[in-house]
Amino acid sequence: MSLLHAILGILNLTEASGYDLKTQMFDRSVAHFWQADQAQIYRTLEKLAEQGWVESRLEIQTERPNRKVYRITEAGRAELYRWLNEPQALPIHREPFLIQLFFGAQLPNQTLIALAKHQLALHEQKLAEYEQIPLPKLETQPDRAHTLMRLTLDLGIASEKLYIDWLKQVIGTLEHLPES
DSSP states (O other), rough: OOOHHHHHHHHHOOOHHHHHHHIIIIIGGGTTTTTOHHHHHHHHHHHHHHHHHEOOOOOEEEESEEEEEEOOOOHHHHHHHHHHHHOOOOOOOHHHHHHHHGGGGGGGGHHHHHHHHHHHHHHHHHHHHHTOOOOOOOOOOOOHHHHHHHHHHHHHHHHHHHHHHHHHHHHHHHHHOOOO
């Protein structure tokens, strides 16, 4: 997935300034599986405007600086639709902790256990964040859009639970692994 298509997807739902895209939409939805900083979002908005996929209008404000509000164009909707129909490759998976564990034979078990416990705490925190996201349960028959959003959240929750279980197994194994 590209940031470009994530922004098109959000703008297909609602108009937004670059700031609102980041703080009120991106960080509260797709950032759980596709992160971007404010500068990346603004650069991408410029590219989208150059392609004719979004357009902007200046919103005059009296209490705050003026802001540019973006909306998707028909050409942008066509590009989003094209991309949504395209099969995607598997993502590149990078996990620094797995590199530490893979090459960790030179470290004492207690160091590896501490690293694993740190990862465990991070994954438990992420799971708690996911569980606080207010989306309707699938059993309550939400609308189609919310059902699809719920399915992505369900994968995040399941992934964190799996990772937490695996980390507990790692810690248990390390506690009984002979040092050599």
